[in-house]
Amino acid sequence: MRSIQLRLDLPSPYVHPMHAFVADTPGFRATRLRHWNPAVGQRNTLVFFVDGDDPDAYTAALEEQPSILAYEIAAESSRRGFHLVVTEDQRGADARLTAAFLDTGVVVVPPIVYRDDRCIDLSIVGSSGEVETALEGLPSDVEVTVQQIRSYDGRSADPMAALTPRQRQALRAAVRNGYYNSTREATLEPVADELGCSRSTAAEHLRKAEATVLRRVVDDVPGHGA
Incomplete structure:
Protein backbone atom coordinates (compact mmCIF):
# COMPACT_ATOMS: atom_id res chain seq x y z
CA MET A 1 0.00 0.00 0.00
CA ARG A 2 1.45 3.31 -1.08
CA SER A 3 1.03 6.90 0.07
CA ILE A 4 1.33 9.42 -2.76
CA GLN A 5 1.59 13.17 -2.30
CA LEU A 6 0.29 15.03 -5.34
CA ARG A 7 0.17 18.59 -6.56
CA LEU A 8 -2.57 19.45 -9.04
CA ASP A 9 -1.98 22.52 -11.20
CA LEU A 10 -5.50 23.56 -12.14
CA PRO A 11 -6.61 25.33 -15.30
CA SER A 12 -9.10 28.13 -14.68
CA PRO A 13 -12.36 26.11 -15.00
CA TYR A 14 -11.30 23.87 -12.11
CA VAL A 15 -10.32 26.66 -9.72
CA HIS A 16 -13.18 27.16 -7.26
CA PRO A 17 -14.19 30.84 -6.95
CA MET A 18 -13.27 30.84 -3.25
CA HIS A 19 -9.90 29.33 -4.06
CA ALA A 20 -9.42 32.11 -6.59
CA PHE A 21 -10.49 34.68 -3.97
CA VAL A 22 -7.81 33.46 -1.55
CA ALA A 23 -5.19 33.42 -4.32
CA ASP A 24 -6.04 36.94 -5.48
CA THR A 25 -6.68 38.71 -2.16
CA PRO A 26 -3.84 40.16 -0.06
CA GLY A 27 -3.86 38.86 3.50
CA PHE A 28 -4.96 35.34 2.49
CA ARG A 29 -2.63 32.42 2.05
CA ALA A 30 -3.84 28.83 1.93
CA THR A 31 -7.10 27.00 2.70
CA ARG A 32 -7.09 23.51 4.18
CA LEU A 33 -9.99 21.14 3.69
CA ARG A 34 -10.05 19.18 6.95
CA HIS A 35 -13.20 17.05 6.78
CA TRP A 36 -16.07 16.30 4.45
CA ASN A 37 -19.16 14.11 4.47
CA PRO A 38 -18.22 10.54 3.56
CA ALA A 39 -20.77 10.14 0.75
CA VAL A 40 -19.48 12.74 -1.69
CA GLY A 41 -22.29 13.74 -4.01
CA GLN A 42 -24.18 16.64 -5.48
CA ARG A 43 -24.55 18.39 -2.12
CA ASN A 44 -21.68 18.31 0.36
CA THR A 45 -20.79 19.67 3.78
CA LEU A 46 -17.13 20.49 4.28
CA VAL A 47 -14.92 21.80 7.08
CA PHE A 48 -12.05 24.14 6.20
CA PHE A 49 -9.42 26.19 7.91
CA VAL A 50 -8.77 29.45 6.04
CA ASP A 51 -5.38 31.03 6.60
CA GLY A 52 -6.52 34.60 6.15
CA ASP A 53 -6.73 37.88 8.02
CA ASP A 54 -10.17 39.19 7.06
CA PRO A 55 -13.14 36.86 7.70
CA ASP A 56 -15.57 39.64 6.78
CA ALA A 57 -14.11 39.92 3.28
CA TYR A 58 -14.22 36.16 2.95
CA THR A 59 -17.85 36.08 4.08
CA ALA A 60 -18.78 38.74 1.53
CA ALA A 61 -17.20 36.62 -1.21
CA LEU A 62 -19.06 33.52 0.02
CA GLU A 63 -22.35 35.37 -0.18
CA GLU A 64 -21.78 35.96 -3.89
CA GLN A 65 -21.39 32.27 -4.74
CA PRO A 66 -24.64 30.65 -5.94
CA SER A 67 -23.34 27.17 -5.12
CA ILE A 68 -22.99 28.00 -1.40
CA LEU A 69 -26.15 27.00 0.46
CA ALA A 70 -25.13 27.60 4.08
CA TYR A 71 -22.00 28.41 6.04
CA GLU A 72 -20.69 29.24 9.49
CA ILE A 73 -17.38 30.83 10.43
CA ALA A 74 -15.65 30.39 13.78
CA ALA A 75 -12.75 32.57 14.87
CA GLU A 76 -9.47 31.02 15.95
CA SER A 77 -7.92 32.81 18.91
CA SER A 78 -4.61 30.95 19.12
CA ARG A 79 -3.38 31.59 15.56
CA ARG A 80 -4.22 33.59 12.48
CA GLY A 81 -7.13 32.41 10.36
CA PHE A 82 -10.60 30.99 10.96
CA HIS A 83 -12.62 27.80 10.70
CA LEU A 84 -15.38 27.40 8.11
CA VAL A 85 -18.20 24.90 7.78
CA VAL A 86 -19.95 25.15 4.44
CA THR A 87 -22.72 23.28 2.62
CA GLU A 88 -22.48 23.52 -1.14
CA ASP A 89 -24.07 22.22 -4.31
CA GLN A 90 -21.15 20.65 -6.13
CA ARG A 91 -20.07 22.49 -9.27
CA GLY A 92 -19.58 20.46 -12.43
CA ALA A 93 -15.85 21.17 -12.53
CA ASP A 94 -15.45 20.03 -8.93
CA ALA A 95 -17.40 16.86 -9.69
CA ARG A 96 -15.01 16.04 -12.54
CA LEU A 97 -12.04 16.38 -10.18
CA THR A 98 -13.52 14.30 -7.36
CA ALA A 99 -14.81 11.61 -9.73
CA ALA A 100 -11.22 10.47 -10.30
CA PHE A 101 -10.98 9.37 -6.67
CA LEU A 102 -14.43 7.79 -6.30
CA ASP A 103 -14.93 4.03 -6.64
CA THR A 104 -11.22 3.46 -7.32
CA GLY A 105 -10.23 2.05 -3.94
CA VAL A 106 -7.93 4.96 -3.06
CA VAL A 107 -8.42 7.00 0.10
CA VAL A 108 -7.85 10.76 0.08
CA VAL A 109 -6.11 11.67 3.34
CA PRO A 110 -6.86 15.13 4.76
CA PRO A 111 -5.92 17.88 4.72
CA ILE A 112 -6.34 18.93 1.10
CA VAL A 113 -4.44 22.21 0.72
CA TYR A 114 -5.71 24.88 -1.66
CA ARG A 115 -2.55 26.90 -2.23
CA ASP A 116 -2.31 30.59 -3.01
CA ASP A 117 -0.79 29.77 -6.42
CA ARG A 118 -4.09 28.03 -7.37
CA CYS A 119 -2.60 24.56 -7.07
CA ILE A 120 -3.96 21.83 -4.81
CA ASP A 121 -1.83 19.56 -2.63
CA LEU A 122 -3.31 16.24 -1.51
CA SER A 123 -2.28 12.77 -0.40
CA ILE A 124 -3.87 9.51 -1.51
CA VAL A 125 -3.37 6.00 -0.17
CA GLY A 126 -3.98 2.79 -2.08
CA SER A 127 -2.43 -0.05 -4.01
CA SER A 128 -0.29 0.67 -7.07
CA GLY A 129 -3.14 -0.27 -9.41
CA GLU A 130 -5.70 1.82 -7.54
CA VAL A 131 -3.44 4.87 -7.52
CA GLU A 132 -2.77 4.48 -11.24
CA THR A 133 -6.50 4.24 -11.96
CA ALA A 134 -7.18 7.40 -9.95
CA LEU A 135 -4.48 9.40 -11.70
CA GLU A 136 -5.67 8.27 -15.12
CA GLY A 137 -9.17 9.43 -14.18
CA LEU A 138 -8.15 13.04 -13.65
CA PRO A 139 -9.08 15.48 -16.42
CA SER A 140 -6.38 15.54 -19.09
CA ASP A 141 -5.85 19.30 -18.75
CA VAL A 142 -5.00 19.05 -15.03
CA GLU A 143 -1.22 18.93 -14.61
CA VAL A 144 -0.22 16.39 -11.96
CA THR A 145 3.11 16.42 -10.13
CA VAL A 146 4.01 13.52 -7.83
CA GLN A 147 5.70 15.14 -4.84
CA GLN A 148 6.49 12.00 -2.86
CA ILE A 149 5.89 8.25 -2.93
CA ARG A 150 6.36 6.07 0.14
CA SER A 151 4.95 3.00 1.81
CA TYR A 152 1.98 4.01 3.94
CA ASP A 153 2.91 4.06 7.63
CA GLY A 154 0.17 6.18 9.19
CA ARG A 155 2.35 9.24 9.59
CA SER A 156 -0.22 11.63 8.11
CA ALA A 157 -2.77 10.64 10.73
CA ASP A 158 -0.50 9.77 13.66
Whole structure:
Protein backbone atom coordinates (compact mmCIF):
# COMPACT_ATOMS: atom_id res chain seq x y z
CA MET A 1 0.00 0.00 0.00
CA ARG A 2 1.45 3.31 -1.08
CA SER A 3 1.03 6.90 0.07
CA ILE A 4 1.33 9.42 -2.76
CA GLN A 5 1.59 13.17 -2.30
CA LEU A 6 0.29 15.03 -5.34
CA ARG A 7 0.17 18.59 -6.56
CA LEU A 8 -2.57 19.45 -9.04
CA ASP A 9 -1.98 22.52 -11.20
CA LEU A 10 -5.50 23.56 -12.14
CA PRO A 11 -6.61 25.33 -15.30
CA SER A 12 -9.10 28.13 -14.68
CA PRO A 13 -12.36 26.11 -15.00
CA TYR A 14 -11.30 23.87 -12.11
CA VAL A 15 -10.32 26.66 -9.72
CA HIS A 16 -13.18 27.16 -7.26
CA PRO A 17 -14.19 30.84 -6.95
CA MET A 18 -13.27 30.84 -3.25
CA HIS A 19 -9.90 29.33 -4.06
CA ALA A 20 -9.42 32.11 -6.59
CA PHE A 21 -10.49 34.68 -3.97
CA VAL A 22 -7.81 33.46 -1.55
CA ALA A 23 -5.19 33.42 -4.32
CA ASP A 24 -6.04 36.94 -5.48
CA THR A 25 -6.68 38.71 -2.16
CA PRO A 26 -3.84 40.16 -0.06
CA GLY A 27 -3.86 38.86 3.50
CA PHE A 28 -4.96 35.34 2.49
CA ARG A 29 -2.63 32.42 2.05
CA ALA A 30 -3.84 28.83 1.93
CA THR A 31 -7.10 27.00 2.70
CA ARG A 32 -7.09 23.51 4.18
CA LEU A 33 -9.99 21.14 3.69
CA ARG A 34 -10.05 19.18 6.95
CA HIS A 35 -13.20 17.05 6.78
CA TRP A 36 -16.07 16.30 4.45
CA ASN A 37 -19.16 14.11 4.47
CA PRO A 38 -18.22 10.54 3.56
CA ALA A 39 -20.77 10.14 0.75
CA VAL A 40 -19.48 12.74 -1.69
CA GLY A 41 -22.29 13.74 -4.01
CA GLN A 42 -24.18 16.64 -5.48
CA ARG A 43 -24.55 18.39 -2.12
CA ASN A 44 -21.68 18.31 0.36
CA THR A 45 -20.79 19.67 3.78
CA LEU A 46 -17.13 20.49 4.28
CA VAL A 47 -14.92 21.80 7.08
CA PHE A 48 -12.05 24.14 6.20
CA PHE A 49 -9.42 26.19 7.91
CA VAL A 50 -8.77 29.45 6.04
CA ASP A 51 -5.38 31.03 6.60
CA GLY A 52 -6.52 34.60 6.15
CA ASP A 53 -6.73 37.88 8.02
CA ASP A 54 -10.17 39.19 7.06
CA PRO A 55 -13.14 36.86 7.70
CA ASP A 56 -15.57 39.64 6.78
CA ALA A 57 -14.11 39.92 3.28
CA TYR A 58 -14.22 36.16 2.95
CA THR A 59 -17.85 36.08 4.08
CA ALA A 60 -18.78 38.74 1.53
CA ALA A 61 -17.20 36.62 -1.21
CA LEU A 62 -19.06 33.52 0.02
CA GLU A 63 -22.35 35.37 -0.18
CA GLU A 64 -21.78 35.96 -3.89
CA GLN A 65 -21.39 32.27 -4.74
CA PRO A 66 -24.64 30.65 -5.94
CA SER A 67 -23.34 27.17 -5.12
CA ILE A 68 -22.99 28.00 -1.40
CA LEU A 69 -26.15 27.00 0.46
CA ALA A 70 -25.13 27.60 4.08
CA TYR A 71 -22.00 28.41 6.04
CA GLU A 72 -20.69 29.24 9.49
CA ILE A 73 -17.38 30.83 10.43
CA ALA A 74 -15.65 30.39 13.78
CA ALA A 75 -12.75 32.57 14.87
CA GLU A 76 -9.47 31.02 15.95
CA SER A 77 -7.92 32.81 18.91
CA SER A 78 -4.61 30.95 19.12
CA ARG A 79 -3.38 31.59 15.56
CA ARG A 80 -4.22 33.59 12.48
CA GLY A 81 -7.13 32.41 10.36
CA PHE A 82 -10.60 30.99 10.96
CA HIS A 83 -12.62 27.80 10.70
CA LEU A 84 -15.38 27.40 8.11
CA VAL A 85 -18.20 24.90 7.78
CA VAL A 86 -19.95 25.15 4.44
CA THR A 87 -22.72 23.28 2.62
CA GLU A 88 -22.48 23.52 -1.14
CA ASP A 89 -24.07 22.22 -4.31
CA GLN A 90 -21.15 20.65 -6.13
CA ARG A 91 -20.07 22.49 -9.27
CA GLY A 92 -19.58 20.46 -12.43
CA ALA A 93 -15.85 21.17 -12.53
CA ASP A 94 -15.45 20.03 -8.93
CA ALA A 95 -17.40 16.86 -9.69
CA ARG A 96 -15.01 16.04 -12.54
CA LEU A 97 -12.04 16.38 -10.18
CA THR A 98 -13.52 14.30 -7.36
CA ALA A 99 -14.81 11.61 -9.73
CA ALA A 100 -11.22 10.47 -10.30
CA PHE A 101 -10.98 9.37 -6.67
CA LEU A 102 -14.43 7.79 -6.30
CA ASP A 103 -14.93 4.03 -6.64
CA THR A 104 -11.22 3.46 -7.32
CA GLY A 105 -10.23 2.05 -3.94
CA VAL A 106 -7.93 4.96 -3.06
CA VAL A 107 -8.42 7.00 0.10
CA VAL A 108 -7.85 10.76 0.08
CA VAL A 109 -6.11 11.67 3.34
CA PRO A 110 -6.86 15.13 4.76
CA PRO A 111 -5.92 17.88 4.72
CA ILE A 112 -6.34 18.93 1.10
CA VAL A 113 -4.44 22.21 0.72
CA TYR A 114 -5.71 24.88 -1.66
CA ARG A 115 -2.55 26.90 -2.23
CA ASP A 116 -2.31 30.59 -3.01
CA ASP A 117 -0.79 29.77 -6.42
CA ARG A 118 -4.09 28.03 -7.37
CA CYS A 119 -2.60 24.56 -7.07
CA ILE A 120 -3.96 21.83 -4.81
CA ASP A 121 -1.83 19.56 -2.63
CA LEU A 122 -3.31 16.24 -1.51
CA SER A 123 -2.28 12.77 -0.40
CA ILE A 124 -3.87 9.51 -1.51
CA VAL A 125 -3.37 6.00 -0.17
CA GLY A 126 -3.98 2.79 -2.08
CA SER A 127 -2.43 -0.05 -4.01
CA SER A 128 -0.29 0.67 -7.07
CA GLY A 129 -3.14 -0.27 -9.41
CA GLU A 130 -5.70 1.82 -7.54
CA VAL A 131 -3.44 4.87 -7.52
CA GLU A 132 -2.77 4.48 -11.24
CA THR A 133 -6.50 4.24 -11.96
CA ALA A 134 -7.18 7.40 -9.95
CA LEU A 135 -4.48 9.40 -11.70
CA GLU A 136 -5.67 8.27 -15.12
CA GLY A 137 -9.17 9.43 -14.18
CA LEU A 138 -8.15 13.04 -13.65
CA PRO A 139 -9.08 15.48 -16.42
CA SER A 140 -6.38 15.54 -19.09
CA ASP A 141 -5.85 19.30 -18.75
CA VAL A 142 -5.00 19.05 -15.03
CA GLU A 143 -1.22 18.93 -14.61
CA VAL A 144 -0.22 16.39 -11.96
CA THR A 145 3.11 16.42 -10.13
CA VAL A 146 4.01 13.52 -7.83
CA GLN A 147 5.70 15.14 -4.84
CA GLN A 148 6.49 12.00 -2.86
CA ILE A 149 5.89 8.25 -2.93
CA ARG A 150 6.36 6.07 0.14
CA SER A 151 4.95 3.00 1.81
CA TYR A 152 1.98 4.01 3.94
CA ASP A 153 2.91 4.06 7.63
CA GLY A 154 0.17 6.18 9.19
CA ARG A 155 2.35 9.24 9.59
CA SER A 156 -0.22 11.63 8.11
CA ALA A 157 -2.77 10.64 10.73
CA ASP A 158 -0.50 9.77 13.66
CA PRO A 159 2.73 11.72 14.28
CA MET A 160 3.80 9.04 16.77
CA ALA A 161 4.00 6.51 13.94
CA ALA A 162 7.26 8.07 12.78
CA LEU A 163 9.02 7.38 16.10
CA THR A 164 11.28 4.47 16.89
CA PRO A 165 9.99 2.12 19.63
CA ARG A 166 12.58 3.56 22.04
CA GLN A 167 11.56 7.15 21.31
CA ARG A 168 7.92 6.25 21.80
CA GLN A 169 8.77 4.59 25.11
CA ALA A 170 10.71 7.67 26.23
CA LEU A 171 7.82 10.03 25.45
CA ARG A 172 5.32 7.86 27.27
CA ALA A 173 7.60 7.63 30.30
CA ALA A 174 8.04 11.41 30.32
CA VAL A 175 4.29 12.03 30.13
CA ARG A 176 3.55 9.39 32.76
CA ASN A 177 6.07 10.92 35.17
CA GLY A 178 4.82 14.50 34.78
CA TYR A 179 7.82 15.75 32.82
CA TYR A 180 5.59 17.86 30.53
CA ASN A 181 3.16 19.17 33.16
CA SER A 182 2.69 22.94 33.25
CA THR A 183 4.47 22.87 36.59
CA ARG A 184 7.08 20.24 35.87
CA GLU A 185 6.73 17.47 38.42
CA ALA A 186 9.70 15.39 37.31
CA THR A 187 13.28 15.69 36.13
CA LEU A 188 14.84 13.34 33.65
CA GLU A 189 15.86 10.97 36.40
CA PRO A 190 12.58 8.98 36.68
CA VAL A 191 12.38 8.87 32.89
CA ALA A 192 15.91 7.47 32.70
CA ASP A 193 15.14 5.00 35.50
CA GLU A 194 12.08 3.71 33.64
CA LEU A 195 14.08 3.38 30.42
CA GLY A 196 17.04 1.82 32.20
CA CYS A 197 19.53 4.30 30.76
CA SER A 198 21.48 7.40 31.71
CA ARG A 199 19.85 10.81 31.96
CA SER A 200 21.82 12.05 28.95
CA THR A 201 20.59 9.11 26.87
CA ALA A 202 17.01 9.70 28.03
CA ALA A 203 17.35 13.38 27.08
CA GLU A 204 18.60 12.41 23.62
CA HIS A 205 15.68 10.02 23.06
CA LEU A 206 13.26 12.76 24.09
CA ARG A 207 14.93 15.41 21.97
CA LYS A 208 14.74 13.27 18.83
CA ALA A 209 11.16 12.21 19.58
CA GLU A 210 10.03 15.78 20.21
CA ALA A 211 11.67 16.99 16.98
CA THR A 212 10.01 14.25 14.94
CA VAL A 213 6.54 14.75 16.41
CA LEU A 214 6.69 18.54 16.22
CA ARG A 215 7.79 18.50 12.59
CA ARG A 216 4.84 16.24 11.73
CA VAL A 217 2.39 18.39 13.69
CA VAL A 218 3.64 21.77 12.45
CA ASP A 219 3.49 20.59 8.82
CA ASP A 220 -0.24 20.14 9.30
CA VAL A 221 -1.04 23.22 11.40
CA PRO A 222 -3.28 25.80 9.68
CA GLY A 223 -1.39 29.03 9.27
CA HIS A 224 1.99 27.30 8.93
CA GLY A 225 2.01 27.93 5.19
CA ALA A 226 1.40 25.83 2.12
